[in-house]
Amino acid sequence: MRIQLTVNGEPREADGAWPGESLLYVLRERLGLPGSKNACEQGECGSCSVLLDGTLVCACLVLAAQADGHEVTTVEGLADGEDLHAVQQAFVDAGAVQCGFCTPGLVVATAELLRRNASPSDDEVREALSGNLCRCTGYQKIFDAVRLAAGRA
Numbered sequence: 001m002r003i004q005l006t007v008n009g010e011p012r013e014a015d016g017a018w019p020g021e022s023l024l025y026v027l028r029e030r031l032g033l034p035g036s037k038n039a040c041e042q043g044e045c046g047s048c049s050v051l052l053d054g055t056l057v058c059a060c061l062v063l064a065a066q067a068d069g070h071e072v073t074t075v076e077g078l079a080d081g082e083d084l085h086a087v088q089q090a091f092v093d094a095g096a097v098q099c100g101f102c103t104p105g106l107v108v109a110t111a112e113l114l115r116r117n118a119s120p121s122d123d124e125v126r127e128a129l130s131g132n133l134c135r136c137t138g139y140q141k142i143f144d145a146v147r148l149a150a151g152r153a
């Protein structure tokens, strides 16, 4: 089937998609957007987090057919050309990136949190990012990055 989406503000089409394949597969393998990472494919790690019509979802759990006709924002859509999104810059400045595999999902989840809550409490940050696993940082630097981004906003 042909999947038609708006991805990062641009109309995109994916030909030959199987209705049962995931939005994550369409983004990475058919549309050439590898920013959303594929770690578990089971909705457990959050590395594939994207916005679907503005709602944070795990792209590995959304069927391509479900996403047909909808609007998707991936980590690639957050930066403004060469200028990093404020959350991306905060992750760099806080040293919250080690292997980086979790980073795109955490950046998307953090941007979504700060868009709806510019000054989240510690518990709200923990809850918002509870679906995003990181095996490297111990989470403190990630927490620092969220605080940094919120403080600069």
Ligand code: FES
Pocket (backbone or CB within 6 Å): 037, 038, 039, 040, 041, 042, 043, 044, 045, 046, 047, 048, 049, 058, 059, 060, 061
């Ligand atoms: S790859 Fe989607 S949640 Fe892990």
Ligand code: FES
Pocket (backbone or CB within 6 Å): 096, 097, 098, 099, 100, 101, 102, 103, 133, 134, 135, 136, 137
């Ligand atoms: S930086 Fe390696 S998994 Fe988070």
